[in-house]
Amino acid sequence: MEDRKLTVRAVERALDILMCFTKNHELALTEISSLIGLHKSTVHRLMTTLEEKGFVVRDSRTDKYRLGMKIWELSTHLSHSDDPAVLLLPAMESLRDRLGETVSLYLRDGAERIRIQAVQSNQAIRRVAQVGTRLPLSVGASSKVLVAYASPSDQEELLNLPNWPDVVDKEQYRRQLVEIVEKGYAISIEEREPGAAAVSVPIIDRSGKIAAALSMSGPVNRLSAETLREYAPVLREAAREMGLMI
Known part of the structure; x- marks a missing residue:
């Protein structure tokens, strides 16, 4: 029984290490150790195993780690039959071509939102949206949409989290x-x-x-409040059609 517990703990720690790379492209051993709260020697042993299996790669010049090709290999076997990031991509591209700005798709994950798909604007000056980026739910149009259409209990749970920013007034947010x-x-x-x-x-x-939040974004010199309100009906109609696909 004890051996089983130790094995599960090792798996959890290895997964915690991999999750560190959701917000960082490269990390040094000391940085990983600090992020997950484990001693460097323990992290080093786990990293050695992950490296041998191809899940991470160490750059000998910088002595930093990044995700390995094994992650990509696994991702190619994911089922895309019901993946909104895949299903809605053509519609997002059509919306980008119509409005000329960057279009993004967000899902809520706990107290954060994740950009799961993005179609970049073709304009020279544009807002570049990176897929996989995690953002807080306290600010931003997409964040508020995801929270607004959540259940009342979920809303209150989020607003009462210990790490909810003090600068965001809860009553105004509600x-x-x-x-x-x-x-x-x-x-x-x-x-x-x-x-x-x-x-x-x-x-x-x-x-x-609610399945996701659909967003259009760009520089403020092109997108005034009035312009954003004019584009809202276009996004709503696109979102209605997308909703029929999932």
């Missing part, structure tokens, strides 16, 4: 959530990122639940 549901969209101007503006709408699946 009022914003009500307004978003009433309007069917949310906008943000330099709320999370200087120089960037966005409008986001919910994608409601065939069961009537």
Whole structure:
């Protein structure tokens, strides 16, 4: 029984290490040790095994680690039959071509949102959205859409998390959530990122639940509040059609 517990613990620690790379492209041994709270010698043993199996690669010049090809190999075997990032990509590309700005797709994961798909604007000056980026739910148009269409219990759980930012007024945030549901969209101007503006709408699946948040974003010199509101109906119609696909 004890051996089994130790084995499970080792697996959990190895997975914790891999999850460190969701926010970092490269990491040194000391950085990984600090992130997961384990001694360097323990991390080194785990990294050695992960490296031997191809899940991480060590750069001998910088002595830093990055994800290995084995991760990519596993990802190629994922089923894409019901993956919104794959199913909705053509519609997102069509929306980008129509509006001329970057289009992104977000899912909620606990107290964060993840950008699972993005179609970059073709304009010279554009907002580049990286797939896989994790962002807080306290700010941003897509964040508020994902929270606004969550259940009341989920909303309260999020707002009462210990790490909820003190600078974000909870009562004002709750009022914003009500307004978003009433309007069917949310906008943000330099709320999370200087120089960037966005409008986001919910994608409601065939069961009537929110499946994702669809967002269009770009530089503030092209996207005023008035322009974002004008684009909102276009996004809502696109999201309605996307909802029929999932």
